Amino acid sequence: GQQLNQSPQSMFIQEGEDVSMNCTSSSIFNTWLWYKQDPGEGPVLLIALYKAGELTSNGRLTAQFGITRKDSFLNISASIPSDVGIYFCAGRGFGNEKLTFGTGTRLTIIP
Amino acid sequence: NAGVTQTPKFQVLKTGQSMTLQCAQDMNHNSMYWYRQDPGMGLRLIYYSASEGTTDKGEVPNGYNVSRLNKREFSLRLESAAPSQTSVYFCASYKGSNEKLFFGSGTQLSVL
Numbered sequence: 096g097q098q099l100n101q102s103p104q105s106m107f108i109q110e111g112e113d114v115s116m117n118c119t120s121s122s123i124f125n126t127w128l129w130y131k132q133d134p135g136e137g138p139v140l141l142i143a144l145y146k147a148g149e150l151t152s153n154g155r156l157t158a159q160f161g162i163t164r165k166d167s168f169l170n171i172s173a174s175i176p177s178d179v180g181i182y183f184c185a186g187r188g189f190g191n192e193k194l195t196f197g198t199g200t201r202l203t204i205i206p
Numbered sequence: 207n208a209g210v211t212q213t214p215k216f217q218v219l220k221t222g223q224s225m226t227l228q229c230a231q232d233m234n235h236n237s238m239y240w241y242r243q244d245p246g247m248g249l250r251l252i253y254y255s256a257s258e259g260t261t262d263k264g265e266v267p268n269g270y271n272v273s274r275l276n277k278r279e280f281s282l283r284l285e286s287a288a289p290s291q292t293s294v295y296f297c298a299s300y301k302g303s304n305e306k307l308f309f310g311s312g313t314q315l316s317v318l
Contacts, residue, residue, distance in 0.1 A: 104246070128306070137210075137296050137309030138249070183248060185307075193264065194300075194307055196241075196249040 101184055101197030109205050114171040116200045118184030126187040127160050127167040128194070133180050141182075142169070171202075179204050208232050212297050212310035219287045219317045227282040227313050229297030237300040238280035239264075239307070240272060242293040249296065255280055287317045 101118045108114060118127070126145055130138035142153050144160035144167060151158055155172045167184055184197040210231045219225060231238065236257050241249040241264075251264030255274040269291060271283045280299075284291060297310040 099248075101248070135312070137298070137311050139309070140306040143306060185249075193251060193254060194239075195251075198246060198248040 099184055099186060099195055099197035101200055103200060104198070105201040105203070107203050107205055108174055110174060110176060112174050114174055114178070114202060115168065116182060116184075117166060117168045118186075118197045119166045120186055120195075121165070122186075122188065123164040124186035125164075125189045127158070128185040128187070129156075129158050129167070129169045130183045130185060130196075131180050132183065132199075138183055174202075174204060176204055178202060210297055210299050210308050210310040212295075212313050214313060215311070216314045217316070219284075219315065221288060221317060223287050223317075224283070224285050225287065226284075227295055227297075227315075228279070229281065229310060230279045231297075231299040231308070232278065233299060233301065233308065234277065235299035235301045235308070236277075237302060238274065239298045239300070240270075240280070240282045241296045241298065242266065243296060243312075244293050252282065252295075287315075289317045291315065292317045 099118050099120050129141045132138040142158040147164050149160040157170045159168045181199045181201050183199050185194045187194050213228045239254040240252040243249050250266050253272040255261045258277045261272050273281050295313045298307050300307045
């Protein structure tokens with residue numbers, strides 16, 4: 096089955112640093128979503144993107160829907176301890192109920 | 207304010223045993239999904255149901271069956287559990303029209 100290529104797989108950063116991660120696909124998507132998962136919990140939606148080229152912010156988080164419709168990027172500015180977790184991208188095709196998830200980026204903040 | 211409720215939270219099975227994972231949503235969503243999450247693999251779709259009375263296979267359906275009992279409930283059954291089915295299982299629901307996907311808190315299943 097198709098999965099999205101998400102990178103990096105893991106990140107170790109210091110508090111206050113900025114974070115960038117991306118997701119690429121061989122298929123075109125109509126919608127890109129970014130989720131965050133805390134330990135022992137289900138993923139929670141952070142940002143939803145619906146148009147190619149769209150740039151959307153949610154507090155310190157900014158995500159972009161790639162022009163080619165085959166990629167998306169998530170940036171976190173000035174990281175804080177509660178940013179720790181696993182970040183997933185997800186894409187949905189045209190007229191498609193199914194959501195395909197990336198393999199995840201695990202973010203760890205080094206004291 | 208329940209959202210998506212999954213039971214049980216944890217389960218240990220022996221190889222060959224059967225069990226059903228329950229999922230219910232109170233948001234009147236049309237679509238419901240079952241995913242499994244394995245280390246380094248992200249979330250993979252097992253089955254989904256676009257509406258009451260319909261079910262479709264996802265990426266990894268082998269070894270599983272599902273039932274969309276009504277609009278609220280979508281259950282996942284393992285008829286003969288295998289160690290390869292050790293995973294964390296998530297149920298999710300979706301209203302449609304680019305609304306967001308809501309997840310339950312997961313079921314951690316170990317098959318010995």
